[in-house]
Amino acid sequence: MAPITNGRVLFAAIPTGYPVLGQDLVYDTAQTIDLESAPLGGGVLVKTLDLSVDPYMRQRMRPAEVPSYFPAFPLGEPIVSAGIAVVLRSEHAGFKAGDHVEGFLPHQQYTIIAEPEKVPLIPLHVIDNPHGLKWSAFLGVLGIPGHTAYFAWKAYSQAKKGQTVFVTTGAGALVIQLAKLDGCKVIGSAGSDEKVQFMKDIGADVAFNYKTEDTREVLQREGPVDIYWDNVGGDTFDAVLENAARNARIIACGMISAYNEPRGVPIYKMHLVFAKCITIVGFLVIDHYSAESLAAFVKDVHAGVASGALKHQEELFDGLERAGEGLLAVLRGTNKGKAVIHVAENQRD
Amino acid sequence: MAPITNGRVLFAAIPTGYPVLGQDLVYDTAQTIDLESAPLGGGVLVKTLDLSVDPYMRQRMRPAEVPSYFPAFPLGEPIVSAGIAVVLRSEHAGFKAGDHVEGFLPHQQYTIIAEPEKVPLIPLHVIDNPHGLKWSAFLGVLGIPGHTAYFAWKAYSQAKKGQTVFVTTGAGALVIQLAKLDGCKVIGSAGSDEKVQFMKDIGADVAFNYKTEDTREVLQREGPVDIYWDNVGGDTFDAVLENAARNARIIACGMISAYNEPRGVPIYKMHLVFAKCITIVGFLVIDHYSAESLAAFVKDVHAGVASGALKHQEELFDGLERAGEGLLAVLRGTNKGKAVIHVAENQRD
Numbered sequence: 001m002a003p004i005t006n007g008r009v010l011f012a013a014i015p016t017g018y019p020v021l022g023q024d025l026v027y028d029t030a031q032t033i034d035l036e037s038a039p040l041g042g043g044v045l046v047k048t049l050d051l052s053v054d055p056y057m058r059q060r061m062r063p064a065e066v067p068s069y070f071p072a073f074p075l076g077e078p079i080v081s082a083g084i085a086v087v088l089r090s091e092h093a094g095f096k097a098g099d100h101v102e103g104f105l106p107h108q109q110y111t112i113i114a115e116p117e118k119v120p121l122i123p124l125h126v127i128d129n130p131h132g133l134k135w136s137a138f139l140g141v142l143g144i145p146g147h148t149a150y151f152a153w154k155a156y157s158q159a160k161k162g163q164t165v166f167v168t169t170g171a172g173a174l175v176i177q178l179a180k181l182d183g184c185k186v187i188g189s190a191g192s193d194e195k196v197q198f199m200k201d202i203g204a205d206v207a208f209n210y211k212t213e214d215t216r217e218v219l220q221r222e223g224p225v226d227i228y229w230d231n232v233g234g235d236t237f238d239a240v241l242e243n244a245a246r247n248a249r250i251i252a253c254g255m256i257s258a259y260n261e262p263r264g265v266p267i268y269k270m271h272l273v274f275a276k277c278i279t280i281v282g283f284l285v286i287d288h289y290s291a292e293s294l295a296a297f298v299k300d301v302h303a304g305v306a307s308g309a310l311k312h313q314e315e316l317f318d319g320l321e322r323a324g325e326g327l328l329a330v331l332r333g334t335n336k337g338k339a340v341i342h343v344a345e346n347q348r349d
Numbered sequence: 350m351a352p353i354t355n356g357r358v359l360f361a362a363i364p365t366g367y368p369v370l371g372q373d374l375v376y377d378t379a380q381t382i383d384l385e386s387a388p389l390g391g392g393v394l395v396k397t398l399d400l401s402v403d404p405y406m407r408q409r410m411r412p413a414e415v416p417s418y419f420p421a422f423p424l425g426e427p428i429v430s431a432g433i434a435v436v437l438r439s440e441h442a443g444f445k446a447g448d449h450v451e452g453f454l455p456h457q458q459y460t461i462i463a464e465p466e467k468v469p470l471i472p473l474h475v476i477d478n479p480h481g482l483k484w485s486a487f488l489g490v491l492g493i494p495g496h497t498a499y500f501a502w503k504a505y506s507q508a509k510k511g512q513t514v515f516v517t518t519g520a521g522a523l524v525i526q527l528a529k530l531d532g533c534k535v536i537g538s539a540g541s542d543e544k545v546q547f548m549k550d551i552g553a554d555v556a557f558n559y560k561t562e563d564t565r566e567v568l569q570r571e572g573p574v575d576i577y578w579d580n581v582g583g584d585t586f587d588a589v590l591e592n593a594a595r596n597a598r599i600i601a602c603g604m605i606s607a608y609n610e611p612r613g614v615p616i617y618k619m620h621l622v623f624a625k626c627i628t629i630v631g632f633l634v635i636d637h638y639s640a641e642s643l644a645a646f647v648k649d650v651h652a653g654v655a656s657g658a659l660k661h662q663e664e665l666f667d668g669l670e671r672a673g674e675g676l677l678a679v680l681r682g683t684n685k686g687k688a689v690i691h692v693a694e695n696q697r698d
Contacts, residue, residue: 059624068624233620252623264587266615271582273631274601275408275417280629282622 003032009107009323011073015061018331024061025079025324033110035088043114044095044124046085051107051341052139053317053326055231057081070121078106079323082122082144084135085111092116100127102138107323109343121286128298131306140338141174141305141312144285148253149174150297151288153229156251156281159184163226164245166219167204168236169333173312174301175229176204187222189215189236191333198337202311210236219243229253234265241269244276252282313337352381358456358672360422364410367680373410374428374673382459384437392463393444393473395434400456400690401488402666402675404580406430419470427455428672431471431493433484434460441465448475451487456672458692470635477647480655489687490523490654490661493634497602498523499646500637502578505600505630508533512575513594515568516553517585518682522661523650524578525553536571538564538585540682547686551660559585568592578602583614590618593625601631662686 012026083105103124116124161183188199199207224245304310317326329335364373432454452473465473510532529552537548548556573594653659666675678684
């Protein structure tokens with residue numbers, strides 16, 4: 001079989017604000033690969049099926065010398081994210097052709113991974129899919145976003161029946177449903193009427209479009225807020241501090257508004273943390289993986305998704321060449337549900 | 350006995366920044382009182398000995414309709430704070446002439462308190478002083494500031510031996526000493542060389558004057574910071590976020606920099622809370638009073654002060670007419686140790 005094109009999404013230049021497609025992120029088709037004969041070095045050859053795009057990836061598009069919790073992407077190389085693939089060939093005892101695997105993958109169509117167990121952050125592993133759920137869901141409600149919501153809600157919310165929870169962005173679908181299961185009143189905000197409708201469909205008591213309704217007014221009317229699930233930071237964070245109940249808890253799960261601002265986005269009302277006895281908890285999901293936490297997740301969330309009791313939403317961007325578009329969508333908040341780059345159908349070649 | 354002057358410090362107008370003496374705070378000598386015949390209504394007549402002045406009092410000098418954790422001071426009335434007094438006369442079974450009492454007291458020389466048990470925030474109570482310590486100390490290391498440091502350090506620091514603690518402002522003397530007792534490395538900052546020297550004297554490993562040395566540089570050199578005891582907020586808070594260790598804890602104990610800024614002082618680096626898994630805990634000391642916590646405090650702190658093992662520092666402002674001056678000093682950070690308005694000597698009349 002002749003070598004075929006191996007499309008890749010390269011980190012070509014460091015953006016100053018939002019990444020510019022074709023300049024900072026470039027879809028490149030110069031590389032080829034012979035799927036039958038390319039040497040594996042004792043590892044595996046995988047075909048990428050689905051790739052995640054998430055706001056935190058913007059943080060990795062920085063100069064290598066600036067430290068942060070994740071290393072910078074190397075310039076000239078493909079960007080990397082959580083992904084799902086199918087094994088085409090294997091020289092590794094842990095994998096066989098046809099296995100579906102998850103791990104941090106470069107944004108390219110085909111990848112040879114010499115040491116699958118040494119893939120950083122999420123080592124390559126065969127996916128356990130007892131309910132036969134859709135592979136792309138393993139990047140959303142069944143993947144890191146789902147783990148993030150589930151682990152942190154269980155660890156930090158200390159939710160009590162009747163408390164008021166405020167969740168920003170539609171990505172919080174699982175958080176909304178977990179909060180409802182705990183008997184809370186849920187206020188959700190998102191940037192489109194479509195997302196607002198989805199939040200209502202999954203049980204949010206109050207859902208509003210922050211582009212057409214004032215967050216402060218809604219929180220003043222529907223609050224005070226006992227638990228805030230923060231994905232946004234900035235002025236929304238201030239609005240919550242102003243409308244927080246005494247002893248409120250803020251779960252800091254990412255601050256999208258800060259990713260594109262070199263200096264950071266100001267928060268003015270931090271003194272209310274003291275005045276209202278507020279606790280703010282920042283966390284990274286990678287600290288929460290354990291056999292116990294994953295077993296609880298499969299029991300609660302896989303089963304819930306399979307039965308339809310837990311709802312989720314995803315937006316597929318078809319084709320690897322649309323990865324940059326998908327990333328911009330999540331950075332701008334224009335995506336409808338979990339954004340996934342759908343690279344190929346579930347076939348071995 | 351003829352009526353005598355009862356000097357008072359009145360909240361005369363709402364300041365926009367720092368209070369202006371003679372305009373926002375006025376020392377008034379128009380009122381008189383007959384110490385022998387003034388009716389007590391079943392309560393007590395006390396002579397004020399010492400009054401506390403603290404940064405939070407600025408928050409109470411606001412329009413009554415603006416909500417906050419403490420009610421606004423009523424205009425035209427004396428300001429109120431924690432104070433020490435001696436009972437001159439009593440019609441109340443819980444008090445007798447000569448008792449030394451603590452409670453929230455108006456800033457005036459003599460006060461009739463009809464219902465001592467209903468004094469808000471700190472009901473009037475007889476002080477237990479087994480070690481015969483100086484009365485003014487009950488407004489500092491043995492009073493609310495000491496309780497604040499001790500209760501919150503025990504409840505929230507989770508200090509481990511070898512961790513690095515950063516404490517702002519000299520008021521943190523007890524915090525510095527508790528952190529040293531827990532085996533931590535302590536970095537302290539203050540606004541005068543005198544305070545810096547005092548911090549070194551009580552055991553701070555690194556002490557610097559933030560007016561002449563850059564906080565970021567010191568923290569970069571001596572950090573990262575595992576525990577930050579925040580009294581300041583603003584840019585110092587950002588400097589700590591930038592130089593925080595992963596899983597750092599910030600104990601938010603007041604943000605002096607915000608008190609005189611109507612909009613609040615911006616913090617730009619809150620997204621690091623998420624990236625570094627930082628926890629921020631705001632608290633109010635009034636939530637921490639219990640028989641157990643007070644017993645532990647007397648055992649550890651009273652005894653330590655009596656033996657000289659725990660050091661503290663106070664600056665007495667002699668005379669009630671200097672109350673405004675003392676309050677400005679704590680708002681500007683120019684006080685040397687705990688600022689106390691020393692109203693009268695410990696004599697019954």
